Amino acid sequence: MSSTESPDARAVPVVPPARASWVSEGEEVRTVPLPGVTLAVRSRPPATAGLPPALFVHGLGGSSQNWSALMERLADRVDGEALDLPGFGDSPPPDDGDHSITAGARVVIRYLDATGRGPVHLFGNSMGGAIATRVAAVRPDLVRTLTLVSPALPELRLQSTAVPTGLLAVPGVAALFSRLTKDWTPERRTRDVFALCYGDPGRVTSEGFARAVAEYERRLELPYFWDVMTRSARGIVDAYTLGGQHSLWRQAEKVLAPTLLVYGMRDQLVSFRMAGRASRTFRDSRLLTLVDAGHVAMMEDPDAVARAVRELLGETAAMDGRSATPRG
Known part of the structure; x- marks a missing residue:
């Protein structure tokens, strides 16, 4: 991936996408055309003008909705936007069908270059954490701080609960699973997702569950749903096998931005034992354990x-203030 990639055209917001997913009060979703992709971008107006920009990147099977609660709580500190990666949420698949981690990083870079919002406070969860790590490594000029929630960095020994998700990368498995579960209700599918992703699914409110069911039902109607899941899972597996300078751990070592690492001790997809390695690898890191x-x-x-x-x-902000103070 080129470290100087920049599109020819600047991003221009257009009308909200048809049949958009749930939009919380105070948010808006717009579509942004870029070379090779069209992105849905969720935003919440900042509490005051002039706040620093932030960008949020979701994980496998997720969407920009995953960041709504955090964006709301940070609206007085950052001007936040969350992307629907190509093929997820309200964004259609990319023209080239590439759902690799590198392709995801290119999309983020393309968006930031086109909008001129960088450097941003960059956030990533799971697959989005791997994407954000790659962005911060190859384009440090675009990232002011980095916050990673259970980033999908390579593990030599996967948890057994994560194996079924990894199997989506195997050709034919997604189609087989689709056939085997064709009679499952959206409610059952949603409960299974919450049981896998949440430490305590009981934290999900009835309203939140209903929204998630409706969103899952909408996604299942998309003709590309399983193909995108398969290609994205394969992209994560492929990223795990890369060595040398393209290794995600090697790139994590190169990240210059102050980094916050967030790990849940009941995570069934990214092992909590990776928290120690991550905190040692990112050079300016701090760790939050929940x-x-x-x-x-x-x-x-x-x-x-x-x-x-x-x-x-x-x-x-304190470091920026000290560096801006004249000496002598």
Whole structure:
């Protein structure tokens, strides 16, 4: 991936996507055309003008909705936007069908270059955490701070609960699973997702569950749903096997931005044991451990994550102030 990639055209917001997914009060979703992709971008107006920009990137099977709770809690500190990666949420698949981690990083870079919003406070969860890590490594000029929630960085020994998700990368498995589960209701599918992703599914409100069911039902009607899931899972597996300078761990070593790492001790998809390695690898890191959280801590305990982000932003602002003070 080129470290200087920049599209020819600047992003121009257009009308909201047809049949858009759930939009929380105070949010808006717009579509942004870029070379090779069309992105749905969720935003929440900042509490005051002039706040620093932030960008949120979701994980496998997720969408920009995953960040709504955290974006709301940080609206007085950042001007937040969350992407629907190509093929997820309200974004159609990319023209080239590439759902690799590198392709996801290119999309983020393309969007930031086109909009001129960088450097941003960059957030990523799971697959989005791997994408954000790659962006921060190859384009440090675009990233002011980095917050990673259960980032999908390579593990030599996967948890048994994560194996079924990894199997989606195997050709034919997604189609087989689709056939075997064709009689499952959206309610059952949604409960299974929450049981896998949440440390305590009981934290999900009845309203939140109903929204998730409706969203799952909408996605199942998309003709590309399983293909995108398969290609994206394969992209994660492929990224795990890359060595040398393209290794995600090698790129994590190159990240210059102050980094907040968030791990849940009840995560069934990214092992909590990776927290130690991550905190040693990212050179300027701090670690937030949540005892009762699973894979999506920003949804499960957004207040705790927001507090840690505020501390990170405060430290960064203080460092910026010191560096701007004349000496002598």
